[in-house]
Amino acid sequence: MSDYVTVTFEPTGARAKVPVGTNLYEAAQEAGVEISGSCGGQGTCGECQVILAEGKVSEPTSQEKELLATALVEAGRRLACQTKLRGDAVVRVPTAETAVVRKALQPEWVRSVPLAPNVRRYDLDVAAASLDDQRSDFRRLAEAITEQPSSLTGTVGCLRSLASALRAEDQKVAVTAVGSQVVDVRPASQRSRALGVAVDIGTSTVAVYLVDLETGKHLVTAAGQNPQVRFGADVVSRIQYANSHADGLTALRNEILATVSQLIRQAVEEVGAARADVYEATIVGNTCMHHIFLGLESRYLAESPYVPVTAETVSASADRLGLEINPRGNVFCLPCIAGFVGADTVGVIVASELTRRDRPTLAVDIGTNGEIALWSGERLLTASCAAGPAFEGAQIHHGMRAAPGAIDEAFVSGNDLAVHTIDDQPARGICGSGLFDATAVLLELGLIDTKGHMVDDQSCGTLSDTMAERVGGEANKRHVVLADAEQSANSPIVLTQRDVREIQLAKSAIRASTEMLLEMVGLKPDDLDEVLIAGAFGNFINPASALRMGLLPEVAEGRIVGIGNAAGAGAILTLVSGHERDYARQVAETAEHIELFRSSDFQDRFVEYMMFP
Numbered sequence: 001m002s003d004y005v006t007v008t009f010e011p012t013g014a015r016a017k018v019p020v021g022t023n024l025y026e027a028a029q030e031a032g033v034e035i036s037g038s039c040g041g042q043g044t045c046g047e048c049q050v051i052l053a054e055g056k057v058s059e060p061t062s063q064e065k066e067l068l069a070t071a072l073v074e075a076g077r078r079l080a081c082q083t084k085l086r087g088d089a090v091v092r093v094p095t096a097e098t099a100v101v102r103k104a105l106q107p108e109w110v111r112s113v114p115l116a117p118n119v120r121r122y123d124l125d126v127a128a129a130s131l132d133d134q135r136s137d138f139r140r141l142a143e144a145i146t147e148q149p150s151s152l153t154g155t156v157g158c159l160r161s162l163a164s165a166l167r168a169e170d171q172k173v174a175v176t177a178v179g180s181q182v183v184d185v186r187p188a189s190q191r192s193r194a195l196g197v198a199v200d201i202g203t204s205t206v207a208v209y210l211v212d213l214e215t216g217k218h219l220v221t222a223a224g225q226n227p228q229v230r231f232g233a234d235v236v237s238r239i240q241y242a243n244s245h246a247d248g249l250t251a252l253r254n255e256i257l258a259t260v261s262q263l264i265r266q267a268v269e270e271v272g273a274a275r276a277d278v279y280e281a282t283i284v285g286n287t288c289m290h291h292i293f294l295g296l297e298s299r300y301l302a303e304s305p306y307v308p309v310t311a312e313t314v315s316a317s318a319d320r321l322g323l324e325i326n327p328r329g330n331v332f333c334l335p336c337i338a339g340f341v342g343a344d345t346v347g348v349i350v351a352s353e354l355t356r357r358d359r360p361t362l363a364v365d366i367g368t369n370g371e372i373a374l375w376s377g378e379r380l381l382t383a384s385c386a387a388g389p390a391f392e393g394a395q396i397h398h399g400m401r402a403a404p405g406a407i408d409e410a411f412v413s414g415n416d417l418a419v420h421t422i423d424d425q426p427a428r429g430i431c432g433s434g435l436f437d438a439t440a441v442l443l444e445l446g447l448i449d450t451k452g453h454m455v456d457d458q459s460c461g462t463l464s465d466t467m468a469e470r471v472g473g474e475a476n477k478r479h480v481v482l483a484d485a486e487q488s489a490n491s492p493i494v495l496t497q498r499d500v501r502e503i504q505l506a507k508s509a510i511r512a513s514t515e516m517l518l519e520m521v522g523l524k525p526d527d528l529d530e531v532l533i534a535g536a537f538g539n540f541i542n543p544a545s546a547l548r549m550g551l552l553p554e555v556a557e558g559r560i561v562g563i564g565n566a567a568g569a570g571a572i573l574t575l576v577s578g579h580e581r582d583y584a585r586q587v588a589e590t591a592e593h594i595e596l597f598r599s600s601d602f603q604d605r606f607v608e609y610m611m612f613p
């Protein structure tokens with residue numbers, strides 16, 4: 001056997017010839033392929049995941065077994081730093097952009113809860129029929145499952161295959177039930193997996209979390225852009241599109257169904273499963289996304305008094321809704337609260353157990369539509385505000401999503417400002433967390449004043465030379481260079497006067513809403529035990545920057561906690577636990593929704609908080 005092996009990295013096709021026994025992390029470096037790994041190959045961070053397409057490698061190590069779900073390892077997923085080459089191999093590296101988006105959407109707040117999903121599996125040895133026991137096949141099956149067999153029904157599809165399935169392997173069968181319906185019976189040796197998906201339909205991003213319903217483990221995340229973006233960046237423009245085109249609602253619905261189905265396909269392929277193994281989907285999203293997904297008229301969400309068609313939970317068969325999971329599977333939509341406070345907020349509340357806390361806590365989901373929930377210790381108040389898509393990088397001159405090359409941090413360095421980009425790539429734009437930081441730094445350095453005006457040429461004289469050189473342009477095109485041509489992939493990346501205006505509008509809407517809710521329950525910012533920031537980039541926001549720009553009530557910095565995509569975490573919890581599903585219902589029933597933005601008080605506050613502190 002040769003002492004050297006060749007490894008090929010897909011999708012780029014880069015190759016390296018390395019000694020036998022080299023691990024994939026080192027081989028990737030040799031091939032010039034970037035694989036992230038913040039632990040430097042110690043096998044502790046779990047970031048260096050790759051998929052072994054073919055070839056001979058070492059057995060999974062204990063670290064891999066700990067960090068990766070068994071199903072993933074079985075499907076070829078490995079940690080590059082732990083996997084040694086024994087022969088030639090082909091390895092797939094998840095694309096960097098996908099990895100970044102997935103990281104941003106990791107549902108970190110999935111608590112450990114007792115496993116009690118709506119999908120249940122049974123491995124049965126059913127009593128055989130005889131002349132002395134002429135109970136029907138289904139009755140014998142149902143009695144093997146429960147002492148109350150009449151509480152179960154079988155789908156027609158399942159009943160059609162039942163007789164043969166029972167007799168194929170001497171009455172030994174693997175059964176899947178969804179709720180009170182038996183949906184699948186097959187000979188024991190053909191036992192399938194029981195998977196579920198939690199789906200978070202955001203206005204800009206869609207995330208699908210694949211979960212093993214027999215272990216409760218989150219297996220993989222598949223994420224992508226909401227394709228409806230081409231019909232409008234925010235919910236109101238999508239509602240308008242649906243209203244003003246004959247097939248507008250159908251077009252919007254088809255787009256999201258296709259995307260969610262495609263992401264489910266991608267996720268199950270990654271673990272070597274089939275879509276038929278997915279028996280249930282739980283859905284969260286704002287009320288508009290929820291309505292479009294279900295094909296409900298969304299028109300009245302945007303017209304006073306802004307009522308949804310339904311705010312209750314909705315359950316329907318996958319087949320009926322056209323979602324590509326097992327056609328006999330169930331789709332469960334979490335309840336909404338109001339026209340602009342949706343199932344995503346309910347998901348955030350479930351994930352953070354907001355109303356189970358002893359002390360007042362505020363949860364803010366920063367998305368295109370800001371959704372706010374305040375738990376006073378006794379009352380749950382919710383409100384929404386049109387924050388606009390600025391914090392998601394839209395309508396910002398060089399705005400972009402969190403992807404390699406996005407400026408995600410800005411800080412003061414000496415007399416100058418410095419930036420960090422995702423994956424240390426040349427700067428391509430600026431994402432939400434970078435916008436927060438950049439605004440705070442420009443305020444700190446005096447490049448923008450409390451009204452949000454960028455310094456004029458005369459005031460530039462008071463700045464250091466390096467800072468003054470960063471400022472240019474006129475009026476709305478006035479800008480500050482965040483990354484010059486040398487630091488960027490192309491031309492300089494700037495923050496413009498117009499961008500600052502967009503940021504002011506977004507932050508003011510959120511701040512005015514939170515302050516008004518606090519006042520309504522007689523609380524001061526200092527009474528808040530914690531301020532939870534949800535949303536795809538909730539974990540990446542620098543609390544000091546959020547406070548500096550006046551986005552949040554004035555609380556101690558340590559009380560601000562990023563909780564990531566908590567809406568997705570809530571969808572997962574309700575997928576694996578009926579108890580959490582009941583909690584979601586209870587949250588929606590007890591929430592008091594406050595319509596803020598019509599009140600003159602709100603308008604006054606909004607103007608007040610346009611100012612930076």
Ligand code: FES
Binds near residue numbers: 045047079082
């Ligand atoms: S580099 Fe951290 S686990 Fe491999």
